[in-house]
Amino acid sequence: MHxxxxxxxxxxxxxxxxxxxxxxxxxxxxxxxxxxxKTAVRMSAVQHGAIVTPTALPGAAMSVRPAPAPATxxxxxxxTILNGSGxxxxxxxxxxxxxxxxxxNQGAAGPSSYIETVNQAIAIxxxxxxGVMTATNSLDNFFWVTGGxxxxxxxxxxxxPIIAYNDRIGRFIVIDQDVDFxxxxxxxxxxxxxxSAPGSLNSTDWSFFAISTxxxxxxxxxxxxxxxxxxxxxxxxxxxxxxxxxxxxxxxAVSNAGLSANVTPAxxxxxxxxxxxxxxxxxxxxxxxxxxxxxxxxxxxxxDVIKMTNVLxxxxxxxxxxxxxxxxxxxxxxxxxxxxxxxxxxxxxxxxAAEWNRTLVAAHHVAVSATQDVVQWYAxxxxxxTPVLQQQGRISAGPSTYxxxxxxxxxxxxxxxVSFIRSGNDNATDYMSMYITGRTATDPLGAMGLPLAVxxxxxxxxxxxxxxxxxxxxxxxxxxxxxxxxxxxxxFANNEAYANWGTAVANFSVNELATPTQLAFVSADxxxxxxxxxxxxxxxxxxxxxxxxVENGTWATLGTTSPDGSGLLTYRDASVTPGTSYEYxxxxxxxxxxxxxxxxxxxxxxxxxxxxxxxxxxxxxxxRFAVSVPAGAxxxxxxxxxxxxxxxxxxxxxxxxxxLGGASLRSGVYWARLTQGARSVTTRTLVIR
Numbered sequence: 001m002h003x004x005x006x007x008x009x010x011x012x013x014x015x016x017x018x019x020x021x022x023x024x025x026x027x028x029x030x031x032x033x034x035x036x037x038k039t040a041v042r043m044s045a046v047q048h049g050a051i052v053t054p055t056a057l058p059g060a061a062m063s064v065r066p067a068p069a070p071a072t073x074x075x076x077x078x079x080t081i082l083n084g085s086g087x088x089x090x091x092x093x094x095x096x097x098x099x100x101x102x103x104x105n106q107g108a109a110g111p112s113s114y115i116e117t118v119n120q121a122i123a124i125x126x127x128x129x130x131g132v133m134t135a136t137n138s139l140d141n142f143f144w145v146t147g148g149x150x151x152x153x154x155x156x157x158x159x160x161p162i163i164a165y166n167d168r169i170g171r172f173i174v175i176d177q178d179v180d181f182x183x184x185x186x187x188x189x190x191x192x193x194x195x196s197a198p199g200s201l202n203s204t205d206w207s208f209f210a211i212s213t214x215x216x217x218x219x220x221x222x223x224x225x226x227x228x229x230x231x232x233x234x235x236x237x238x239x240x241x242x243x244x245x246x247x248x249x250x251x252x253a254v255s256n257a258g259l260s261a262n263v264t265p266a267x268x269x270x271x272x273x274x275x276x277x278x279x280x281x282x283x284x285x286x287x288x289x290x291x292x293x294x295x296x297x298x299x300x301x302x303x304d305v306i307k308m309t310n311v312l313x314x315x316x317x318x319x320x321x322x323x324x325x326x327x328x329x330x331x332x333x334x335x336x337x338x339x340x341x342x343x344x345x346x347x348x349x350x351x352x353a354a355e356w357n358r359t360l361v362a363a364h365h366v367a368v369s370a371t372q373d374v375v376q377w378y379a380x381x382x383x384x385x386t387p388v389l390q391q392q393g394r395i396s397a398g399p400s401t402y403x404x405x406x407x408x409x410x411x412x413x414x415x416x417x418v419s420f421i422r423s424g425n426d427n428a429t430d431y432m433s434m435y436i437t438g439r440t441a442t443d444p445l446g447a448m449g450l451p452l453a454v455x456x457x458x459x460x461x462x463x464x465x466x467x468x469x470x471x472x473x474x475x476x477x478x479x480x481x482x483x484x485x486x487x488x489x490x491x492f493a494n495n496e497a498y499a500n501w502g503t504a505v506a507n508f509s510v511n512e513l514a515t516p517t518q519l520a521f522v523s524a525d526x527x528x529x530x531x532x533x534x535x536x537x538x539x540x541x542x543x544x545x546x547x548x549x550v551e552n553g554t555w556a557t558l559g560t561t562s563p564d565g566s567g568l569l570t571y572r573d574a575s576v577t578p579g580t581s582y583e584y585x586x587x588x589x590x591x592x593x594x595x596x597x598x599x600x601x602x603x604x605x606x607x608x609x610x611x612x613x614x615x616x617x618x619x620x621x622x623x624r625f626a627v628s629v630p631a632g633a634x635x636x637x638x639x640x641x642x643x644x645x646x647x648x649x650x651x652x653x654x655x656x657x658x659x660l661g662g663a664s665l666r667s668g669v670y671w672a673r674l675t676q677g678a679r680s681v682t683t684r685t686l687v688i689r
Contacts, residue, residue: 078449079417079438079508082129082485088434088456088506089131091489092118094499098138101499102343102470106225107489108165108172108478112197114505115172116476116489117161122174122201128487129507137201139176143189146201147208149178152187156180160221162474166228167283167481169260170196173233177223178210184242186213186220188235188252192259196481209264211252215271217242220250224474225352225407227279229289232256232311234279236293239271245641245668249277253291253311270316276349277306281409283356283479292382293318294353294362298684301327303350305360305380305387323380323389328366331373334402334432334471335425336462336493342423342432343471346404351474354409358383359390361416363408368394369581369603373402375420377448379410393446393520395437398601399551399581400426403435407477407488414441415510417486418448419477423459423493431459432471432493438486438510444536447520449510457492457504465499485509519544519569519586519597526604528578535561535569535586535598544586544597546571551581561586578606612637612674614685615657622661623685625672627652635676641668661687 081088091107094100097118104119114128123136139158143149161176172193179186188211198205213220220237227234237250249272258265280292293306307319334342346365353362363377375395381388395403401424408418417438424430434457437449463471476489487507494502519541524533533546543562547555561571569586576582585599611628629635629652638649639660647670648660660672665687673682 079436079452079510081436081452081454081506081508083505083507084131084456086455088454088504090456091116091503091505092121092123093494093502094496096123096136097121099498101465101467101501102345102473103491103501103503104161104472104474105489105491105503106161106163106474106476107487107505108163108476109480109487109507110165110170110172110196111482114487115163115165115174115198116503116505117163117174118503119161120158120176122161122163124198124201125505126197126199131505134199135201142174142201143176143178143191143208146203147189147191147206149189149208149210152178152214153180153183153185155182156185158189160223162223162226163476164226164228164233164281165478165481166233166256166259167479168228168230168285169256170481171259172196172198173226173259175223175226175235177213177220177237179220181219184214184217184219187211188213188223188237190254192262194262207262211254211267211269213237213250213252213269215239215250217244222276222473224276224278224349225281227281227291227293227353228256229280229282229285229291229311230256230287231285231289232291233259234291234293234308234311236277236279238275247275247669248272249274251277251279251293251308251316253316255312266312268312268314268316270314272318274304278350278353278362280353280355280360281478283354283410283412285355292353292355292360292387294350294360296348296350296364297322300329301325303362303378305382307382307387321387323387325378325389325392326376326394328368328376330367331365331404332367332370332402334373334404334421334423335400336423336432337425337428337430338462339425340462340464341469342402342463343469345470346472351405352407352409352477354479355382356410356412356479357414359410359414360387361408361410363406363418365404365406365420368396369399371400372396372398372601372603373404375403375406375418377406377408377416377418379416391445393448395420395448395451396601397422397424397451398426398583399603400424401430405472405475405490407475407490409477409479409486411479411484411486413484415439415484416448417477417479417488417508417510419475419488419490419506420451421471421475421491422451422453423463431461432463432491433457433459434488434490434492434504434506436486436488436506436508438508440510440512442512444520446536452508454490454504454506457490457502457506459493461493461495461500463493463500465501467499470499471501480507519588521598521600524584524600524602526602528605529574529576531573531576531582531584531602531604533571533573533584533600533602537563537567537569539563539567541569541588544569544588546573547585547587547596548573548582551583555585557587576604578604580604612672612681612683614672614683622648622659622663622665623670623672623687624657624659625683625685626655626657627674628655629653629674629676635674638673638675640671640673
């Protein structure tokens with residue numbers, strides 16, 4: 001088991017407000033998972049006030065293609081919005097939800113209609129291109145009254161709704177977790193459309209059933225985006241121990257044959273020693289194909305791609321392949337333009353995975369500095385015996401911006417569609433807004449198109465809510481089953497009382513460009529005395545000039561670079577100042593003047609990075625770690641348990657092996673944090689006595 005864990009926010013009670021607006025409610029939402037550099041913290045229920053989480057850590061700076069500010073929703077040559085006269089259209093919002101936070105927005109397009117869910121409401125838009133809401137209901141009423149499903153307990157409540165259009169069986173699937181965090185019982189309430197175009201939210205168009213997810217001594221939480229292959233639809237849950245330290249995931253596989261036949265299907269539950277597993281929507285899966293699952297490895301340097309076979313049995317197998325990726329850090333809390341925090345309940349778990357033509361894509365949000373979050377995405381080749389990393393990239397908007405809650409999908413011709421939220425205190429109007437982007441199969445590896453602000457999802461206020469800051473915790477994206485375009489639902493900040501979140505829905509296509517991008521940014525490595533950058537060329541560029549500037553500064557030419565035999569252009573900048581952020585780009589001279597490519601921001605660290613890794617324990621010596629601390633300020637190594645309680649700490653210097661906890665350290669999962677001045681790094685260890 002390798003994830004870094006955090007205790008879920010417990011079920012929050014109704015907040016009665018004397019107002020005509022709906023009473024706001026914060027439902028149970030586990031907001032953190034298996035990410036690097038994260039301390040486990042037990043979350044408590046609140047009505048008003050902040051939910052306390054640990055400080056996230058900065059990481060190596062690296063980005064791809066800065067996004068425009070939300071106020072300038074200009075056309076992008078890479079993507080075109082098809083609905084709402086090019087604007088998208090507004091979806092459900094806080095008032096529609098009945099007064100809940102976080103939004104938990106999801107959505108999916110079928111052949112003729114679009115269905116959106118939020119926390120806790122559902123709506124049908126038909127025809128899907130018009131944005132006309134033809135049916136809506138609360139999810140409590142949908143499952144418990146229309147569906148006639150029993151409550152998990154007398155004190156249970158719904159949390160974490162999800163929807164998908166399963167294009168292998170032509171059915172919409174809606175789930176909502178029915179959970180009681182006091183008595184530790186739960187179930188998944190499931191609704192399945194009886195056709196590909198349900199005209200209502202009544203039992204004439206939907207079948208209902210419940211899956212018990214109760215395990216003695218555990219709370220179930222955060223199903224996240226579901227997955228499916230030809231044979232099964234797969235849900236996952238994070239299982240939080242009530243009295244032990246054995247965190248794990250529950251994997252539930254449901255027979256597609258039963259779902260499409262409108263009967264209560266066969267299903268199978270399996271516990272896996274892992275966390276925040278993201279099953280894949282496999283658009284072209286054949287009978288007997290495996291289910292692919294993606295998750296963080298927990299180190300911030302690799303991703304696990306898991307091949308699940310014998311899916312519809314009581315004994316499935318899970319074959320792990322660990323693949324190195326661009327190093328990243330836990331995302332930092334996103335900020336409003338006024339500098340206030342949007343949410344601290346956020347981590348870097350994989351949020352969505354999809355597959356077509358044996359290309360599996362996945363995305364999450366990560367930090368590249370203490371003041372910047374980016375979208376990091378991957379494409380894996382799963383055609384062979386084991387998965388291979390095909391390409392990876394980042395979507396960035398520069399310092400003091402935060403790109404969060406991405407969704408990603410891939411269509412039949414190899415195009416990727418991506419949606420995310422952007423916010424920041426880089427300017428006075430960078431309010432929480434919805435963006436989309438994409439890439440074609442012929443774009444250079446690692447390249448993604450210029451992000452486009454969705455006008456219907458453009459924010460116009462600083463975000464806040466009655467629960468102290470809850471955004472996300474997910475977004476929705478899928479491929480149109482008719483024309484291979486993409487449909488995305490994501491959040492923006494409106495001006496509603498109590499929690500000013502709204503959603504927008506954008507149907508967009510990714511355009512095949514007549515002239516593909518010549519150069520794309522690939523990677524950057526920053527040290528106190530240098531920055532090394534790499535770009536990838538399509539073969540049409542013999543040389544390019546490297547330019548640099550500080551924020552709002554003047555561009556200056558540093559030198560030139562040329563591609564090597566593999567198409568990579570490398571440049572080492574040794575004239576950097578520690579603690580400074582620089583913007584780099586390549587210039588290519590042509591008949592019409594100079595064209596610029598591969599824009600990226602890089603933050604130069606003040607000193608060499610701290611190093612911390614867990615070692616195998618030895619009897620009587622507790623938890624052991626290898627540390628390396630640069631000369632300068634004193635450093636401290638702290639050991640905490642899963643509740644966030646400090647178990648032991650020690651002053652450290654230089655390179656050494658340090659033991660914490662001693663002979664009395666109990667078995668379980670622990671986290672160690674190495675801190676020197678304002679910098680820190682965290683790792684996880686498992687102690688078995």
